[in-house]
Amino acid sequence: MSLRFFTAGESHGPAITAIVEGMPAGVPVTASVINRQLKRRQLGYGRGRRMQIESDEVELLSGVRHGLTLGSPIALMIRNKDWEKWQAAMAVEPPASPAEAGGPGGDDWRLRPVTRPRPGHADLAGMLKYGFEDARNVLERASARETAMRVAVGAIARQLLAAFGIVIASHVIRMGPVAAPHDPSALPPPPEAFDRVDESPVRCLDEAASRAMVEAVDEAKARGETLGGVFEVIAWGVPPGLGSHVQWDRKLDGRIAQSLMSIQAIKGVEFGLGFETGARFGSDAHDPILYADDRGIYRPTGRAGGVEGGMTNGEPLVVRAAMKPLATLYNPLPSIDMAALKPAEGAIERSDVSAVPAAAVVAEAAVAFELARAMIEKFGGDSLAEMRRNFEAYAAALEARGMRGWRRPAQQ
Ligand SMILES: Cc1cc2nc3c(=O)[nH]c(=O)nc-3n(C[C@H](O)[C@H](O)[C@H](O)COP(=O)(O)O)c2cc1C
Known part of the structure; x- marks a missing residue:
């Protein structure tokens, strides 16, 4: 059984x-x-007030001892800091009175049922599917709060990857109408180029584009609008041969696409040239295979995004994702009241103007998890030491065949 995880929590x-x-x-x-x-x-x-409330901290409840994993299940918990205010609204026990259930007489807005589904959110489909009158039963779990845990799980995966020299970064290349200069067929710059990307308020490498993105967020906020965007995740030091061509569910690009698409509000995923590849001639769409004595086998371009045949090919993995503008609008779109089946505006929950920079961090975690899973599948082993032995033997075999440019120094 390879690496897996589940999350729970509203x-x-x-x-x-x-x-x-x-x-x-x-x-x-x-x-x-x-x-x-x-x-x-x-x-x-572009994030809302909740980000200041949250200051998330993880508690590790099992599977780690004295700073090292034990090979046993790792249980993690991130407490919700504003839970206190929600205790009645989210109580496990049935409410004692109608007021407590959000009926007449209740003065806490949190207790009131959410009956006006927000277009673009999970509200309507979830109410219909699960037979709920109150969309809170849906939105509490559909919410991207869950991505905090994906980032925590991804952080553990990153620790495994770092032991093999694999590092992951991301950057935002579009926010609404503002695009940063970007060439999808070029090989990405080295990881060091991303060392300071978190210092940009929108996690964009280009300073002029960063400033324009900030302005676009301000403008959207003033108009009660939200903004989507596009970001790119890159992994360096990935050995060739993760994933496999032999079965559909072992193809690494398919797995990574699934895990990125499962992030709230992600609506498109592409590797390397991605959608643009459909507009090109074949001679302009692939990465020639070259050899030089000092580099070994290498590719001059990154059009495949580091995956061919569902397997990593020894080049940096490059994947982009598009995020839709957030569905909660302070100027809501037309909706209906599900209780009366009458026109009404979509409900308003506390919400962000844009969360593209944060979504890119969540996407790094998703890519880290899939890469860690693929590494464990390829190199097996119950301990990191055993995995390393298998990895080194494979790296030596690749070296003997002229493939060595992929490798980066491992941490610790
Ligand atoms: C980091 C992050 C933060 C988000 N914040 C919000 C938000 O504040 N308001 C909102 O309406 N949607 C937000 N979303 C998106 C919704 O959770 C998402 O659109 C919704 O669950 C419906 O799923 P779908 O868009 O994948 O179809 C956020 C998504 C991410 C990744």
């Missing part, structure tokens, strides 16, 4: 939790390493 419940299973023993993991990633998810111009 947005305004007491906590978000997860169980990660299949992580080998001996991977260095501490709460502070995870908290650093959680902090990055809370960055980004």
Whole structure:
């Protein structure tokens, strides 16, 4: 059984939790390493007040001892800091009175049922599917609060990857109408080029575009609008041969696409040239295979995004995703009241103007998890040391065949 995880928890419940299973023993993991990633998810111009309330911190409940994984299931918990205000609205026990259930006489807005589904959110489909009158039963779980846990789980995956020299970064290349200069067929710059990307309020490498993106967020906010965008996730140091061509559900590009598409509000995923590849001649769409004595086998371009035949090919993995503008609008779109079946405006929950920079951090975590899973499948082993032996033997075999440019120094 390879690496897997589940999350549980409502947005305004007491906590978000997860169980990660299949992580080998001996991977260095501490709460502070995870908290650093959680902090990055809370960055980004355009986030609402909740980001200040949250300051997420993980608690590791099992599977880690003295800073190293044990190979046993890892249980994690992130408490919701504003749970106190939601205790009645999100209580497990049935309400004692109609007022407490949000009926007449209740003065806490949190208790009132949400009956006006927001176009673009999970509200309507979830109410219909599960037979709910109150969309809160849907939106509490559809909410991107859950992505805090994906980032925490991804932070553990990153620790495994770092032990093999694999590093992951991301940057925002579009926010609404503003696009940063970007060439999807070029090989990405080295990871060091991303060292300071978190210092940009929109996590964009281009300073002029960063400023224009901030202005676009301000303008959207003033108009009660929201903004989507596009970001890119890059992984360096990935060995060739992760994933496989032999079966549909082993293809790594398919798996990564699934995990990125499952992030709230992601509506498109592309590798390398992506959609543009459909407009090109074949001679202009692929990466020639070259050899030089000092570099070994290499590719001069990054049009495939580092995946061919569902397998990594030894080049940096480059994947982009498009995020839709957030569905909660302070100037709501037309909707209906599900209780009366009469026209009404979509409900308003506390909401962000844009969360593209944060979504890119969540996407890094998703890519990290899929890569860690693929590494465990390829190199097996119950402990990191055993995995390393298998990895080194494979790296030596690749070296003997002229493939060496992919490797980066491992941490610790
Ligand atoms: C980091 C992040 C933050 C988000 N914040 C909000 C938000 O404040 N308001 C909102 O309406 N949607 C927000 N979303 C998106 C919704 O959760 C998402 O649109 C909704 O669950 C419906 O799912 P779908 O868009 O994938 O169809 C956010 C998504 C992410 C990744």
